[in-house]
Amino acid sequence: MSVYTPLSPAQLATVLEQFGFQLRDYHAASHGIENSTFLIDARDRHDQPSPLVLTVFESLDHAALAPYLSLLEQLAEQHLPVPAPLPDANGNHQITVAEKPAVLMPRLPGQHDFAVDTDRCQQVGALLARLHASNTEQLQPLPSERARLHDFTHHLDKLPAADQDSAAALLHDWLAHPAGTTLIHGDLFRDNLLWHDGQISALLDFYNACLDHPEYDLAVALNDWCVDANGQGVAERERALLSAYRDQGRSVDDGRLCEALAVAALRFWLSRLAGPVSDHSEGLGSKDPEEFARIYRQRLEALAV
Structure with missing residues (x-):
């Protein structure tokens, strides 16, 4: 970091x-x-x-x-x-x-490795299934992702004018429905996993974790692990991740997932526009908002079909 x-x-x-x-x-x-x-x-x-x-x-x-x-x-x-x-x-x-x-x-064993293939996507799907099945009876209250999304509605004016109305409508529709009750990671990007001998060795950075629909967590992961440079979903990787998830006995609401893919893409587009890194920081710095602009537009187009 x-x-x-x-x-x-x-x-x-x-x-x-x-x-x-x-x-x-x-x-x-x-x-x-x-x-x-x-x-x-x-x-x-x-x-x-x-x-x-x-x-x-x-x-x-x-x-x-x-x-x-x-x-x-x-x-x-x-x-x-x-x-x-x-x-x-x-x-x-x-x-x-x-x-x-x-x-x-x-410091758990392993290293960051940003390579992506179907085997790694399968491992991510299986890991999310384990996380979503975890016992949450003793959890202390966690902040809501819905509250974060609501806060991001105040940054819609940072989007290009042509995207603002569709983004506002999407967030309004998503927030109008109750949150889920599954523990989700909320941020399972490639930089939040460590790998050792080709296997996941550590899941990091739980500071976006909350209770919500598992499809939202899947959407966050799919938007990082299973898209190409143009923001288009890579079907083979998507199938690998979702099949491994279902193989662990977990179910997926396909309609909710389709909407969640667009919402999650919009969320990280807005977060990158709203929160650039300080000029005094060392390291990677701010991530490119346009990456998620491309993903969002692809996901929104698929949602309209």
């Missing part, structure tokens, strides 16, 4: 001491645009290697962060490939770094 809050080696060493680790090396992660993330090589109390990740949150406060950390703990206990937060010497999962909330987690 891009870095907005640079930290010195001395600052990082002080942070790690609270958890019983010694700093050996670190570098800023290069994927994503929302928080400041550091990949750390450390040693534990027994002088054993301990790969870690420190995330400094740029927008969430301590109270807003708490339900996400509880969620990660619960999903890790259910054997999903997610990193659970580590407690400091006082048992706290949250600390303050540079006057901002921060969390230390184990």
